[in-house]
Amino acid sequence: MRKKLLLTLAIVVCFALGATVAQAKTLTLGLKGEPTSLDPHFHNVSANNMQALYIFDKLIRQDNRQKLQPGLAESWAPISETVWEFKLRKGVKFHDGSPFTAEDVKFTLERIPNVPNSPSSFSGFVNEIKTIDIVDANTIRLTTEKPSPLLPRQLAAFTIISKKNAEGASTADFNSGKAAIGTGPYALVKWERGDKIIYKRNDAYWGEKLPWDEIIVRPITNDGTRVAALKSGDVDLINFVPPADINHLGKESKIHLSESPSTRLIYLHLDSDREDSPTVTGNNGEKIKNPLKDPRVRKAISKAINRRAIAARIMDGLAVPASQMVPDGYEGTSTRLKPEAYDPKGAKKLLELAGYPEGFKIIINGPNDRYVNDSDIAQAIAQMLTKIGIKTEVSTMPKSVYFGRASKLEFSLMLVGWATDTGEQSNCLASLLHTYDADKGFGASNRGRYSNPQLDSMLEEALVTVDQDKHNDLIIKATEIGISDTGIVPIHYQVNVWGMKKGLDYNGRTDGYTIPREIISGK
Amino acid sequence: MLAFLIRRISQSVMVLLVMSMLVFVGVFYIGNPIDILIAPDATPAEYARAVKDLGLDKPMLTQYGIFLKDALHGDLGNSFVYNEPALKLIMQRMPATMELAVTAMLMAVFIGIPLGMLAGIKHDTMLGRSIMRFSILGFSLPTFWVGLMFIILFSVQLGWLPSGGRGTTVELLGVPVSFLTWDGIQHLILPAMNLALFKTSLAIRLSRAGVQENLQMDYVKFAKAKGLSNTRIIGLHVMKNIMIPVITVLGMEFGGLIAFAVVTETIFSWPGMGKLVIDSIGVLDRPVIVAYLLITVTMFIIINLLVDIIYSILDPRVRLGDQN
Numbered sequence: 037m038r039k040k041l042l043l044t045l046a047i048v049v050c051f052a053l054g055a056t057v058a059q060a061k062t063l064t065l066g067l068k069g070e071p072t073s074l075d076p077h078f079h080n081v082s083a084n085n086m087q088a089l090y091i092f093d094k095l096i097r098q099d100n101r102q103k104l105q106p107g108l109a110e111s112w113a114p115i116s117e118t119v120w121e122f123k124l125r126k127g128v129k130f131h132d133g134s135p136f137t138a139e140d141v142k143f144t145l146e147r148i149p150n151v152p153n154s155p156s157s158f159s160g161f162v163n164e165i166k167t168i169d170i171v172d173a174n175t176i177r178l179t180t181e182k183p184s185p186l187l188p189r190q191l192a193a194f195t196i197i198s199k200k201n202a203e204g205a206s207t208a209d210f211n212s213g214k215a216a217i218g219t220g221p222y223a224l225v226k227w228e229r230g231d232k233i234i235y236k237r238n239d240a241y242w243g244e245k246l247p248w249d250e251i252i253v254r255p256i257t258n259d260g261t262r263v264a265a266l267k268s269g270d271v272d273l274i275n276f277v278p279p280a281d282i283n284h285l286g287k288e289s290k291i292h293l294s295e296s297p298s299t300r301l302i303y304l305h306l307d308s309d310r311e312d313s314p315t316v317t318g319n320n321g322e323k324i325k326n327p328l329k330d331p332r333v334r335k336a337i338s339k340a341i342n343r344r345a346i347a348a349r350i351m352d353g354l355a356v357p358a359s360q361m362v363p364d365g366y367e368g369t370s371t372r373l374k375p376e377a378y379d380p381k382g383a384k385k386l387l388e389l390a391g392y393p394e395g396f397k398i399i400i401n402g403p404n405d406r407y408v409n410d411s412d413i414a415q416a417i418a419q420m421l422t423k424i425g426i427k428t429e430v431s432t433m434p435k436s437v438y439f440g441r442a443s444k445l446e447f448s449l450m451l452v453g454w455a456t457d458t459g460e461q462s463n464c465l466a467s468l469l470h471t472y473d474a475d476k477g478f479g480a481s482n483r484g485r486y487s488n489p490q491l492d493s494m495l496e497e498a499l500v501t502v503d504q505d506k507h508n509d510l511i512i513k514a515t516e517i518g519i520s521d522t523g524i525v526p527i528h529y530q531v532n533v534w535g536m537k538k539g540l541d542y543n544g545r546t547d548g549y550t551i552p553r554e555i556i557s558g559k
Numbered sequence: 560m561l562a563f564l565i566r567r568i569s570q571s572v573m574v575l576l577v578m579s580m581l582v583f584v585g586v587f588y589i590g591n592p593i594d595i596l597i598a599p600d601a602t603p604a605e606y607a608r609a610v611k612d613l614g615l616d617k618p619m620l621t622q623y624g625i626f627l628k629d630a631l632h633g634d635l636g637n638s639f640v641y642n643e644p645a646l647k648l649i650m651q652r653m654p655a656t657m658e659l660a661v662t663a664m665l666m667a668v669f670i671g672i673p674l675g676m677l678a679g680i681k682h683d684t685m686l687g688r689s690i691m692r693f694s695i696l697g698f699s700l701p702t703f704w705v706g707l708m709f710i711i712l713f714s715v716q717l718g719w720l721p722s723g724g725r726g727t728t729v730e731l732l733g734v735p736v737s738f739l740t741w742d743g744i745q746h747l748i749l750p751a752m753n754l755a756l757f758k759t760s761l762a763i764r765l766s767r768a769g770v771q772e773n774l775q776m777d778y779v780k781f782a783k784a785k786g787l788s789n790t791r792i793i794g795l796h797v798m799k800n801i802m803i804p805v806i807t808v809l810g811m812e813f814g815g816l817i818a819f820a821v822v823t824e825t826i827f828s829w830p831g832m833g834k835l836v837i838d839s840i841g842v843l844d845r846p847v848i849v850a851y852l853l854i855t856v857t858m859f860i861i862i863n864l865l866v867d868i869i870y871s872i873l874d875p876r877v878r879l880g881d882q883n
Contacts, residue, residue, distance in 0.1 A: 070838075072640045079640070080598040153612050153642050155596035160605055207642045229651055230830025231725045254724055256828045257838070260707055264722045265828075268714035405841070436843045440590030454599060467600045477602030 063248040063557075066262050066271035067550060070255030074227060075210035076195045077148050080156045080457075085194075086549040090235055090251070091131075092195030092218030095122065095141065096188055100545040100554060102299070102366070102459030104188060108136065108196055108219065114502050117183045122191075124174040128242045130198045131223040138170040143199035145178075151207065161190040183500045185507045189458045195220075221246055221553055230255065247557045266291060266535050273536040275550045279352035279408065285535055295533045296544025297356050297363055300455040302407055304400075304417070304525040305468075306334055306448070309485035313448040315399035319427065327396055328448065328484075334522035336386035337449075340424040341417055342378040347528050350412050354533065358526035360515050361454065361464035363546070368461035368511035373519055375526070383424045395425030401442070402451030404432040408530055414451050417527075442483050450483060453530075455547070462511050465495050469518040486523035564864075571860045575853060582852050583626065583845075587619050592639055592843035613639050626849070635853065636846030640839070645850035649832050654734045655725060656824070656831035659750055660816040662738070664809070666755035671762025672805065678763060679770025680793065690763060697760030706753045706826035713749060721746050723828040750827040754820055758812055765808055769801030803873050810866035814859040 069083035076088035097107040109122040128136040145168055149159035164184045169177040180187065198217050205215035216224045221243060222235035233253040237246060254271060256262040259278040265271045267288065277285065277293060285291055306328045307313045313326040327333045343357035356363065357375035364371070387395060398421075402414035411432040418428035428449075432438075442450055456463055471487040472479035478492075479485075491514045498510035519526070534542045534550065541556040593609050601609075610616050614625070626636060635646045678690040714722035726746030728735040737743025773779060774797070782792045821833030828834075832851065839847040 073642065075642075078642060079596070080601075081596075153637065153639075155593065155609055155613065155639050156598045156601060157605065157609070160598075160601060211641075211643070228725075228728075228830065229648075230655075230834060231828075254828065256723060257834075258825050258828065261710065261723050261826055261828055264707075264710045264715055265724075268710075268718060268722045270714070270722050270724070434841075436592075436595055436841060437590050439594040443591075443594050457598070457600070463600050474603035477604055480602055480606065481599045 060249040061247060062250040062252060063273070063552065063555070064252045064254065064271045065550060066254050066256045066265045066274040068255075068257060068259075068262065068276045070230065070257075071233075073207050073211055074213075074216045074224065075151070075207040076197065077144075077151050077158050078154050078207045078210075080158050080193075082455075082548065085457075086551070087233070087253070088195045089220065089549070089551055090222045090253075091216055091220045091224055092197060093128075093220050094192055094195050095124075096192040098192050098459055098547070100296070100543055102546055104192055104459075107192075108141075109191075112188055115177070117502060118180050120178050120180075120184070120187050121171075122176050122178070124176065125242060126174055128219050129240050130201070130219055131217045131238055132198075132201065133240075134198065134200050136196075136198075136219050137173045138176045139173075140196055140199045141176050142168045142170060143203070144194075144196045147197070147202070148194065153207075158194050161193045164190075183502045185502045185504070186458065186460075186462060186499070189460060192459075193457050222251055225250075244553060246552055248552070251552055263535070266537070269537065273534060273540055273542065273550070273555065275532070275534050275548070277533040277535045279354045279533075282352060282354070282533060290538055291535055292538055292541075293533055293535050294542050294544055295354070295531050297546060298455070298530050298532045298548050299362055299366075299459070299546045300407070300453055300530040300548070301358055301361055301464075302355075302410075302413065302451065302453050302527045302530065303358070303361075304337070304527065305450050305452055305482075305484040306337065306486075306522070306525065307445070307484050308334065308523070309487065310445075314446055315401070315448040317397045319394055319397060321397070324396060326448070327390065327392055330390045331521055332386045332390040333392065334525070336383040336390070336424065337421060337426070338376045338522050338525045339379040339383035339386065340420050340426075341376070341525065341527065342420055343375055343528060344378065346413060346416055350409050350416055351528065351530075354408070354531040355528035356531060358528050360461070360519055360526060361468065361524075362456055362459075362461045363529050366460060368508050368515070370512045370516050370519075373516060380420075380424050387425060392425070395427060397427045397429070398449055399429045399431050399447070400449045400451065401438070401447040402430070402432045403435040403438040406435040406438070407453045410451060410453075413527065417451070445483065445485070447483070451527075452481075452483070454481070457547075459547075460511070461515055462495065462498060465491070465511065465514055465518065466499075469514075469523045470495055484524070486518070486521075488517060488521060488523065491517045491521075491523075567860075567864060571857075574860065575856060578856050579627070579630070579849065579853055580623070582849050583623050584619070586843065586845045586848055587622075590843060591615065592845060595842050596639065635850040638839070638844050638847050640842055640844045640847075645846040646854075648835060648847060649851055649854060652830060652832035652835050654736065655829060656817055656820055656833060658736055658738065658747070659754060659820055659823070659829060659831060660813065662747060662751040663754035663758060663816060663820075664813055666751060667758035667762045667809065670755075671759040672766045674759075675763035675766030676770050676793065676798070676801075679767040679774070682767070682771060691767070694760040694763040697756045697763075700756075702753060702757065702822045703826055705756060706750075706823060709749045709753055710826070720749050722749075723826075725830055750823050750829050753827070754816065754823045758809065758816065761812065762805065762809060765805045766801055769804060770797060773797045773800050799873070803870065806869055806873070807866055810862055810869070814855075814862045817858060818855045 071084040071087040072079050076092055094107045095109040097105040099105050108125050110125050112122045115121045145162050148162050164180045165178050166181050167179045171177055201217040202215045209215040213224045221238055221241045223238050225234040225236050227233045235251040237249050256265055262274045263281050266274045308328050310326055316326055318324040347355040347357055359373040359375045362369050400414050400418050402410055404411040414430050414432055418430045421428040466478055467481040469486055470478040471492050472482050472485055494510050494514040498507050501507040532548050534544055597606055597609055638645050638648055641648055674690050678687045681687040710722045713720045724746060726737050727740045727742040728737045729739050737747055821837055824831045824833040836851045
């Protein structure tokens with residue numbers, strides 16, 4: 037009798053186990069932002085770019101430190117000063133079974149500048165391409181007007197869509213799923229706006245096979261709710277764990293955290309161009325000549341900032357003091373630049389030398405809903421500047437108001453953030469430090485209107501130097517000029533934190549993306 | 560009745576027109592959405608193209624004129640961020656908000672009014688006082704805090720209910736609803752409770768005051784003298800009399816519930832239109848903001864109209880046509 041019972045029990049257990057093994061495995065992700073569209077070329081914003089990687093593939097991938105890796109292109113090389121050749125991967129199929137060929141690449145490159153009503157298009161990544169030649173189904177040659185060393189980096193910024201399914205398709209067709217057919221690891225099942233996006237595994241995927249049959253992405257914008265969803269087990273993994281929750285989540289036995297530095301730089305821009313700057317006055321409120329034009333004053337501001345204290349106390353350790361625009365170890369970063377040391381005495385001395393022994397009055401402006409602890413950072417900087425004699429007032433505002441006013445040059449000293457999409461330093465130089473030049477397309481975010489002809493010419497030369505070493509050398513030199521001249525004041529790079537249930541692991545990415553193929557399961 | 564309706568509708572059109580103008584001017588002066596939407600490394604030429612594509616290069620009056628002309632054809636413009644009609648985006652989200660608001664309202668009515676009447680009848684007892692204390696809590700605790708407490712207690716600690724999201728929905732007459740599946744109901748309970756708390760307290764206070772006032776009235780004494788049972792007096796006669804102020808106030812509040820469910824929707828990541836409009840305000844998605852406010856105003860107008868009509872049914876002395 038007893039044996040029989042045991043046997044039955046054993047059989048039942050076997051069935052039960054068998055049933056769990058056979059059950060579809062689902063991974064639920066709670067992510068901070070929701071894409072505005074599943075059309076990968078409609079809006080260049082990180083929530084969209086990340087989500088595109090679930091369904092589509094890039095020609096050239098970026099690894100988690102944003103180094104280039106083969107994607108749909110197996111290899112690439114310049115065959116002359118102005119021609120790049122790309123060898124495409126063979127045997128890749130779209131979700132509908134149609135083969136991926138050079139035609140799809142050509143179609144994608146031609147579609148990018150022509151997406152209607154795009155609020156932020158990808159055309160900057162392809163506008164150097166003059167002609168697209170299909171050599172055979174798996175080889176494509178791109179000719180550029182000028183030598184273009186950054187072309188592979190630019191092609192690593194967007195995904196490839198299917199000509200067959202997307203020809204004549206609108207952004208709405210992608211959102212409904214009709215045209216959202218890619219070569220990626222997951223195929224779109226359904227997008228329930230505001231609630232979830234459901235994906236199923238693409239079993240014919242050319243790359244590594246992932247353990248989950250289904251992935252559900254839930255956009256949870258509220259930080260507290262996202263953390264609660266993880267703690268209650270409603271989701272398996274969340275991104276952007278808020279600094280304030282790190283401590284108590286770290287103590288939970290079922291949860292584990294992983295952090296990764298990011299390329300998000302927080303920096304100050306200073307009005308270094310105009311004689312008369314809007315928010316600078318003398319100590320008694322009288323008009324004075326803009327002191328920020330003097331590089332010594334800018335240097336003094338940089339020296340007055342205690343970056344370690346900001347990283348430790350305001351950012352709860354989730355920040356790395358910054359020396360330039362992109363963290364160490366990236367292409368085009370200088371090893372000679374170090375974060376400016378905290379030196380209030382030196383700062384005061386520099387102010388004296390510049391003719392401001394009693395300092396002056398200034399307002400620091402910043403957003404209060406854009407970067408992690410943005411208004412607190414502005415407060416801290418104001419106190420540090422006041423300490424060396426620059427009486428600083430703080431004025432922060434919602435990003436919707438702030439950025440418009442900043443672009444209209446209404447501020448003298450402003451707190452801003454920057455994250456490079458391309459994973460190297462030239463695009464920061466071109467946007468932040470090159471002299472503002474609407475015709476040539478430089479200095480778009482140079483809100484301090486910093487200008488240095490030497491830097492300009494070095495950058496412009498680098499942008500047409502295909503030789504990688506020479507190119508990097510020029511970029512590094514230009515960066516060193518801009519930073520030692522204090523064109524901007526780098527503060528820190530943000531550190532991103534992911535939280536997940538035990539049994540999962542994620543190394544994190546410097547671009548902050550959460551990508552299924554890098555989530556490690558098992559343990 | 561007909562004259563009343565016509566007058567009301569023509570007034571409403573004026574209100575909508577003035578509203579659209581105010582909103583349009585307001586968002587115009589906040590800033591340029593392109594500054595937030597565009598990638599920061601975009602060149603000035605790309606910037607100019609995006610501005611032109613979205614029609615933001617035209618003077619404000621021209622933009623408003625175009626908006627009015629399209630609005631007359633039922634087109635409230637395309638969202639800058641989603642590139643889909645603003646009206647469609649809002650309508651997609653509306654069922655979720657309506658479902659939440661209706662559930663919360665039903666909770667307020669079916670829990671708040673009986674509790675309030677009980678508190679009114681037994682105002683001297685422990686029970687009556689406890690109900691009143693609960694209503695004070697419901698009034699004074701901030702919604703977002705209560706919402707987070709609900710999540711911590713019911714989802715994280717006890718694990719009974721999900722912490723957010725909408726759960727499984729099924730189509731009812733072409734509209735996705737979640738109250739027909741168990742999973743959907745589980746997702747609905749916490750946000751609805753959170754949203755209902757304030758309105759329940761309101762219903763308790765109103766009906767308690769109503770009951771206490773009516774119990775002093777001559778008609779109650781008369782009914783008692785006639786030998787009617789307490790249940791009949793309170794359940795029928797008193798009830799009917801307190802319903803008028805309760806319905807007026809709750810009717811008004813219902814509009815607010817729909818329009819301002821946003822705090823609850825954000826905390827519980829409920830995919831309703833409140834969350835949509837908050838996201839849209841964050842990036843200055845003008846067409847969605849304008850469309851949302853116009854829809855909200857329309858809704859308030861309709862609800863007020865319905866309240867007036869119900870009022871006249873409950874109390875025949877009120878004649879709609881006579882309001883001037």
